Amino acid sequence: MKTTTSNTRDSESNIVLQIENLYKAFGENKVLNGFSLDLKNGENLVLMGRSGSGKSVLIKCLVGLLKPDKGKVEILGNDISTLSQSDMDELRTSIGFLFQGSALYDSMTVRENLEFPLRRHTRKLSSKEMEALVFEALESVGLKHTVDLMPAELSGGMQRRIALARALILKPKIIIYDEPTTGLDPITSKEIIELMNSVQEKYKTSSLIITHDVDCARVVSNRIILLLDGVNYAEGTFNELSNSNDTKIKAFFK
Amino acid sequence: MAESTSFYNKITSFFEEIGEMTRFAMRFFKEAVSPPFEFRELLKQCFFMGNKSFFLVAVTGFILGVVFTLQTRPTLEEFGAAAWMPSMISISIVREIGPVIIALICAGRIGSSIGAELGSMKVTEQIDAMEVSGTNPFKFLVVTRIAATTLMIPLLVIFGDFIALIGSALIENIKDDVSYQLYFTQVFEALKFSDLIPATIKTFFFGFAIGLVGCFKGYNSKKGTAGVGKASNSAVVYTSMLLFVIDFVAVFVSDLFYN
Numbered sequence: 001m002k003t004t005t006s007n008t009r010d011s012e013s014n015i016v017l018q019i020e021n022l023y024k025a026f027g028e029n030k031v032l033n034g035f036s037l038d039l040k041n042g043e044n045l046v047l048m049g050r051s052g053s054g055k056s057v058l059i060k061c062l063v064g065l066l067k068p069d070k071g072k073v074e075i076l077g078n079d080i081s082t083l084s085q086s087d088m089d090e091l092r093t094s095i096g097f098l099f100q101g102s103a104l105y106d107s108m109t110v111r112e113n114l115e116f117p118l119r120r121h122t123r124k125l126s127s128k129e130m131e132a133l134v135f136e137a138l139e140s141v142g143l144k145h146t147v148d149l150m151p152a153e154l155s156g157g158m159q160r161r162i163a164l165a166r167a168l169i170l171k172p173k174i175i176i177y178d179e180p181t182t183g184l185d186p187i188t189s190k191e192i193i194e195l196m197n198s199v200q201e202k203y204k205t206s207s208l209i210i211t212h213d214v215d216c217a218r219v220v221s222n223r224i225i226l227l228l229d230g231v232n233y234a235e236g237t238f239n240e241l242s243n244s245n246d247t248k249i250k251a252f253f254k
Numbered sequence: 255m256a257e258s259t260s261f262y263n264k265i266t267s268f269f270e271e272i273g274e275m276t277r278f279a280m281r282f283f284k285e286a287v288s289p290p291f292e293f294r295e296l297l298k299q300c301f302f303m304g305n306k307s308f309f310l311v312a313v314t315g316f317i318l319g320v321v322f323t324l325q326t327r328p329t330l331e332e333f334g335a336a337a338w339m340p341s342m343i344s345i346s347i348v349r350e351i352g353p354v355i356i357a358l359i360c361a362g363r364i365g366s367s368i369g370a371e372l373g374s375m376k377v378t379e380q381i382d383a384m385e386v387s388g389t390n391p392f393k394f395l396v397v398t399r400i401a402a403t404t405l406m407i408p409l410l411v412i413f414g415d416f417i418a419l420i421g422s423a424l425i426e427n428i429k430d431d432v433s434y435q436l437y438f439t440q441v442f443e444a445l446k447f448s449d450l451i452p453a454t455i456k457t458f459f460f461g462f463a464i465g466l467v468g469c470f471k472g473y474n475s476k477k478g479t480a481g482v483g484k485a486s487n488s489a490v491v492y493t494s495m496l497l498f499v500i501d502f503v504a505v506f507v508s509d510l511f512y513n
Contacts (some may be wrong), residue, residue, distance in 0.1 A: 103383035105380055
């Protein structure tokens with residue numbers, strides 16, 4: 001992984017995540033057709049798109065779960081296509097990922113779910129230190145009392161919050177949210193949106209939020225990019241885009 | 255025409271699957287010898303597999319010994335060879351019936367459970383979550399499970415064989431007043447290393463096959479929850495078939511060596 005030089009360059013350019021001309025196709029189905037994006041330090045960038053527009057494919061390319069056909073992904077100054085598996089694993093500890101379906105390990109308790117990344121990446125921690133970190137993360141999402149419960153005993157909203165606590169436990173620099181409010185009732189969605197804002201304030205993270213929830217985009221976004229036909233169709237603040245006269249853009253904000 | 259195309263497609267996909275499973279097995283060997291090693295998870299899996307199958311294997315083994323003895327006794331008595339019962343039962347159970355039956359039971363119990371667990375983890379993105387948290391899911395989930403079945407199935411088979419012999423001894427004691435001491439003396443006199451070693455070696459391959467197929471089916475599970483059921487089901491079907499193939503090869507090879 002790049003060290004001092006790249007870090008200096010990052011702080012100068014203030015960009016923590018950069019995507020350049022990303023292409024990805026599955027057979028004849030071209031999902032991404034030269035998509036580009038910059039995520040600035042401390043920014044909440046919302047990526048909006050219709051279902052099946054390739055948002056989830058994009059974030060899977062970002063974290064190395066899918067290999068893009070063409071294009072460049074640079075995270076914290078590291079071109080991920082050039083990284084070895086161990087360097088990629090190390091870089092992944094700087095990225096928190098909230099999955100659409102929470103993806104909590106259902107054979108483990110909440111405590112074990114949160115301890116899992118700690119045990120694997122911070123071997124020098126004592127059990128007391130580990131417990132303190134687990135409770136700190138749970139406190140951030142307001143669910144300290146669930147520490148010994150199994151994921152199946154939690155509601156959908158609680159699972160999403162625990163998944164956020166797990167994503168935060170290694171204190172990542174970037175958090176990627178994949179449809180954070182999908183499948184939740186309006187009240188729980190609002191709680192999750194508020195939580196995302198408070199997390200950003202507390203942990204000073206940069207966030208890439210993939211959503212088609214307009215309320216979520218309105219509350220959390222500093223900037224919005226619209227993904228359409230595999231390219232970034234439009235970019236701007238919520239007010240700029242929601243007041244646009246372009247029919248395709250308007251359709252997102254109805 | 256359509257039927258021949260469909261048959262051709264089935265044959266092609268069968269061989270494609272064999273190829274993919276071979277590649278999966280090669281990856282297992284590659285990942286198993288490279289650090290970091292997941293000893294903690296391996297021990298956990300060994301404990302789960304041993305602990306959860308212990309009772310099932312004991313009951314199956316006991317019934318196997320009892321039924322086998324009861325069914326064989328009249329024929330041997332007819333030929334005036336009832337005294338051969340301990341030798342015959344022990345050789346049959348240790349060399350063939352014990353390993354195959356216990357491995358089939360474990361394929362149903364452990365193989366399907368691995369297929370369903372990994373399949374469910376796959377469709378609920380838990381495997382992806384593990385990967386993005388910087389953990390190699392293949393090493394953590396697959397290597398540990400295959401290694402655990404490879405180590406635990408031989409132990410379960412030995413245990414099952416022993417319980418089957420106890421069941422047989424019990425029937426001999428009830429029916430013919432044969433003492434347990436005499437029964438087991440005859441058993442150990444009848445059994446040779448040439449019976450024990452090939453029979454034990456093949457159980458390692460049985461264990462490997464159960465873990466490999468279960469993990470392969472679960473790890474490559476697709477199409478949502480229906481895919482999980484399919485992964486679990488096909489893990490048992492493929493493993494059972496594979497166990498008989500391994501048994502055939504093992505018997506053939508040991509026959510070459512010992513005759």
